[in-house]
Amino acid sequence: MTEQVPLLKVNHLQKRFGKFEALKDVDFAIYPGEVFGFIGPNGAGKSTTIRILLGILRASAGTATFFGRDVWKDSVAIHERIAYVPGDVYLWPNLSGGEIIDLFLKLNGEKHSSRTDALIKKFELDPRKKARTYSKGNRQKVALIAAFSTDADFYIFDEPTSGLDPLNEQTFQNEVLRLKQRGKSVLLSSHILSEVEKMCDRIGIIREGRIVETGTLTEMRHLTRTTVDVQTVRRLDGLDQLAGVHGLTVKDGTNHVSLAVDADQLTTVIQFLTARTLVSLTTTPPTLEDLFMRYYETDTQPAEGK
Amino acid sequence: MIGMHLTSIFQRSGLLIRFNLKRDWVKLVLWTVIMAGLLTVIAAKFDGIYSDQTAINEIVKTLKTPAMVSLFGAFTAQQPYTTAKVFATEMVVFMALFMVVMNIMIAVATTRGDEDAGLLELVWAHAVGRGAPLFAGVSELTLLNGVIGVLFGAGLQVAHMPGADTAGNWLIGFALAALGWAFGMVTLLVAQIADNAGGTTMLSYTVLGVMYVARMGTDVSHPHLTWWIPFGWIEKIGAYQANHWLPVLMYLLLGLVSLGFATGLNLHRDLGAGLLATRRGRRRASGWLRGPASLLWRQARDLMIAWIVGNLVLGASYGSVFNTIGDLAKSNPMIKQLLGATALAAANRLVVKNFIAILAIVMAVVALIPAIQLMLRLVGDERKGYLHQVAATATSRWHVWAAYSGWALLTGTLVFAAGLLGMYLMGLTNMHDPIGWRTYWHVFAAYLPAMLVMVAFASLLSGWFPKWRFLAWVWVAYGFFSLYLGNLIELPKWSKHLTPLGFVNKVPVKGVDWSTNWWCLALTVLLLIVAAIGYRRRDLAQ
Numbered sequence: 001m002t003e004q005v006p007l008l009k010v011n012h013l014q015k016r017f018g019k020f021e022a023l024k025d026v027d028f029a030i031y032p033g034e035v036f037g038f039i040g041p042n043g044a045g046k047s048t049t050i051r052i053l054l055g056i057l058r059a060s061a062g063t064a065t066f067f068g069r070d071v072w073k074d075s076v077a078i079h080e081r082i083a084y085v086p087g088d089v090y091l092w093p094n095l096s097g098g099e100i101i102d103l104f105l106k107l108n109g110e111k112h113s114s115r116t117d118a119l120i121k122k123f124e125l126d127p128r129k130k131a132r133t134y135s136k137g138n139r140q141k142v143a144l145i146a147a148f149s150t151d152a153d154f155y156i157f158d159e160p161t162s163g164l165d166p167l168n169e170q171t172f173q174n175e176v177l178r179l180k181q182r183g184k185s186v187l188l189s190s191h192i193l194s195e196v197e198k199m200c201d202r203i204g205i206i207r208e209g210r211i212v213e214t215g216t217l218t219e220m221r222h223l224t225r226t227t228v229d230v231q232t233v234r235r236l237d238g239l240d241q242l243a244g245v246h247g248l249t250v251k252d253g254t255n256h257v258s259l260a261v262d263a264d265q266l267t268t269v270i271q272f273l274t275a276r277t278l279v280s281l282t283t284t285p286p287t288l289e290d291l292f293m294r295y296y297e298t299d300t301q302p303a304e305g306k
Numbered sequence: 307m308i309g310m311h312l313t314s315i316f317q318r319s320g321l322l323i324r325f326n327l328k329r330d331w332v333k334l335v336l337w338t339v340i341m342a343g344l345l346t347v348i349a350a351k352f353d354g355i356y357s358d359q360t361a362i363n364e365i366v367k368t369l370k371t372p373a374m375v376s377l378f379g380a381f382t383a384q385q386p387y388t389t390a391k392v393f394a395t396e397m398v399v400f401m402a403l404f405m406v407v408m409n410i411m412i413a414v415a416t417t418r419g420d421e422d423a424g425l426l427e428l429v430w431a432h433a434v435g436r437g438a439p440l441f442a443g444v445s446e447l448t449l450l451n452g453v454i455g456v457l458f459g460a461g462l463q464v465a466h467m468p469g470a471d472t473a474g475n476w477l478i479g480f481a482l483a484a485l486g487w488a489f490g491m492v493t494l495l496v497a498q499i500a501d502n503a504g505g506t507t508m509l510s511y512t513v514l515g516v517m518y519v520a521r522m523g524t525d526v527s528h529p530h531l532t533w534w535i536p537f538g539w540i541e542k543i544g545a546y547q548a549n550h551w552l553p554v555l556m557y558l559l560l561g562l563v564s565l566g567f568a569t570g571l572n573l574h575r576d577l578g579a580g581l582l583a584t585r586r587g588r589r590r591a592s593g594w595l596r597g598p599a600s601l602l603w604r605q606a607r608d609l610m611i612a613w614i615v616g617n618l619v620l621g622a623s624y625g626s627v628f629n630t631i632g633d634l635a636k637s638n639p640m641i642k643q644l645l646g647a648t649a650l651a652a653a654n655r656l657v658v659k660n661f662i663a664i665l666a667i668v669m670a671v672v673a674l675i676p677a678i679q680l681m682l683r684l685v686g687d688e689r690k691g692y693l694h695q696v697a698a699t700a701t702s703r704w705h706v707w708a709a710y711s712g713w714a715l716l717t718g719t720l721v722f723a724a725g726l727l728g729m730y731l732m733g734l735t736n737m738h739d740p741i742g743w744r745t746y747w748h749v750f751a752a753y754l755p756a757m758l759v760m761v762a763f764a765s766l767l768s769g770w771f772p773k774w775r776f777l778a779w780v781w782v783a784y785g786f787f788s789l790y791l792g793n794l795i796e797l798p799k800w801s802k803h804l805t806p807l808g809f810v811n812k813v814p815v816k817g818v819d820w821s822t823n824w825w826c827l828a829l830t831v832l833l834l835i836v837a838a839i840g841y842r843r844r845d846l847a848q
Contacts, residue, residue, distance in 0.1 A: 051694070054694075054698045056698065057846065058843070058845055074699050075697075075703075076701070076702045079698060079699050079701075080700040084699075086691070086694060086695060088691060088697075090690055090691030090692050090694075090695075091692070092601070092692055093502065095595075096586070096587025097587075098588060099587060099588055099592075099595060100591075101591075102590055102595070103591055103596070103601060106591070106595075106596045106597070106701065107597065107696060107700065108700050108701055112590060112591075127589050127590075128586045128587055128588065129586060130585070130587050132584070137455075155700075
């Protein structure tokens with residue numbers, strides 16, 4: 001995949017608001033047909049990054065290009081090929097949902113289609129209600145329907161499902177998978193880890209204005225630790241001296257412990273354990289939560305973990 | 307609701323009041339300082355302007371003309387005329403207008419404003435009484451008007467105008483405070499009827515507009531009928547003469563009754579609901595709704611139409627007094643024999659034209675209000691997040707900016723034209739010798755370029771310094787103040803030149819100064835170009 005030309009290329013992006021450095025160094029690329037998960041704690045700079053990519057904010061330094069064109073200078077040409085759903089959807093209070101959907105389509109040079117009607121039905125939106133009377137979830141649906149019925153090359157979703165019920169969230173996930181099948185690229189910023197796990201090919205983690213990690217989930221799992229629960233016949237003296245062993249706790253029963261092992265030290269540790277004759281051994285791969293928690297915590301050195 | 311005790315309905319009002327004051331204090335202090343300062347400074351200056359009896363008698367003669375009566379209310383004071391009596395006529399209606407505007411703004415923000423923003427939902431979810439937010443709003447308004455009233459009274463005491471007495475000073479202070487408070491309460495009532503902040507503001511200003519125009523009509527024709535119009539009660543205090551306190555009581559009563567209804571409705575309605583509920587909309591957008599310009603039209607068309615119709619009516623109501631003003635023979639039958647019919651007609655026309663020259667400023671400022679409002683809405687809509695999604699579509703920044711600037715310039719133009727048209731049409735129907743359309747065309751041509759400069763300046767602020775956009779309002783307010791009152795309180799000439807409106811050559815009494823027009827238009831274009839560049843370059847407000 002890396003041999004392809006990226007659709008979106010972000011190069012050492014920085015953004016300053018007065019003295020506050022919102023983005024310090026944001027660097028990633030998204031390739032055709034890829035769903036990219038963009039995750040990080042609140043205030044890490046996800047929305048700021050997305051707003052720069054959309055030409056709403058201007059970068060203080062660094063570059064970002066869509067389809068090889070500058071996001072600020074060529075914003076209009078780029079936007080013709082992009083669909084966007086913001087995290088907080090604000091709609092003109094005196095227009096109906098149906099009108100707003102049509103307007104968004106027209107603003108991108110498209111038209112209300114049978115697909116639009118199908119999406120309105122799927123998301124169960126009442127298009128005749130005025131936006132003033134919509135709940136948060138319904139406002140998000142309006143923006144989602146407009147985005148999904150736009151025929152774009154690149155879709156940007158900034159925490160799009162925070163107000164949706166589980167059924168609508170399922171509809172959202174199905175629609176994203178549909179885009180993926182049609183070879184479209186998606187940038188999905190989200191806090192819902194199951195969503196990210198299910199849909200994203202690659203993930204970028206941002207913290208305090210810096211991309212701290214990018215890669216596939218499998219790659220990231222390698223960077224983390226496996227939890228091991230083990231009981232042996234012989235004593236486990238010296239286990240805590242091994243490299244890559246963390247959080248050793250003694251459990252009930254003789255020679256019964258649980259520990260976390262760095263992925264790259266797993267072989268050595270397991271060999272050490274087998275040499276002491278196993279009674280039982282359970283290993284649990286790291287969950288996404290474990291993975292994210294490590295990055296979300298304020299700890300400055302991600303490799304140290306918990 | 308029956309089971310609810312009074313104490314629980316208003317539980318934690320004190321906390322909310324403190325919170326509101328903490329949030330609004332800058333706004334409140336600014337209003338207080340400006341209002342009290344304005345009244346005191348002008349009162350102190352009055353002594354110098356109308357120092358001798360001849361000057362006073364001269365201005366009294368002017369104030370008794372129907373034109374001035376329509377602007378400032380009937381001059382009812384008896385001989386001997388004093389500076390203070392002149393002041394009581396000239397300033398009271400003028401300040402009353404500002405008091406009402408201030409109260410509408412604060413009352414809307416503290417009630418429907420909070421509700422629309424979703425703050426009220428959070429507040430109500432806590433152990434706060436159902437009526438506490440409304441009560442907090444009432445307290446804030448009462449405090450504000452009370453403080454301003456006391457400062458008015460104290461300011462007048464300090465200014466120490468000849469002919470002023472303590473009773474009259476405090477009467478003016480408390481009458482203005484009572485009027486402001488009453489209209490604040492009326493706004494709170496209106497806020498229960500409309501179901502959003504925009505609707506409340508619009509309905510409140512409609513109430514004010516209708517009352518202002520109605521009192522103008524009754525003042526000119528049958529002053530005693532003004533008793534039927536709450537806004538006109540303020541003219542009946544007769545400060546420094548009869549010193550009537552009845553209007554003050556009537557305002558308090560009006561306020562209490564409005565508050566009673568407002569509380570009743572407030573306790574019984576749902577959050578976000580009003581008597582006038584929001585209707586359902588269209589299933590699909592019409593073919594017209596397709597870009598930033600048509601989108602803004604949909605958002606603001608009610609407002610634009612209301613201002614156009616409003617100014618047409620205002621113009622027409624001024625026009626309805628032209629015949630009375632322009633009839634010199636009525637007040638002095640000898641004049642016809644002295645001047646002859648032709649010369650008399652010319653003199654009559656000159657009087658009306660002089661009046662039109664003053665009204666043109668009123669019309670221009672009224673037209674500037676919706677124009678500036680629309681222009682600054684560009685920044686407002688960004689802050690509210692509406693424009694972020696538009697910016698993410700294939701719509702250029704330039705297009706969005708042009709839509710707002712274009713509508714602002716056009717609205718200003720149309721509202722101004724509507725005011726002049728109102729005067730023209732009404733003059734046509736009720737004057738013996740109507741003023742021709744050419745005169746109004748000259749007024750239009752003379753004032754429009756200066757107005758456009760002020761709108762373009764607001765566009766410039768939106769493009770480069772969105773945080774400083776309130777300066778556009780300061781400029782308009784200054785323009786109104788320096789030109790409407792400037793002649794009466796004898797401001798120096800340079801102070802009128804701080805606004806482009808001040809360069810306009812007393813049209814239609816004098817001819818249109820085309821060189822002024824050209825540089826105003828050139829400046830407008832220049833400002834707009836710079837504004838467009840700025841809007842393309844900056845971050846959207848968030």
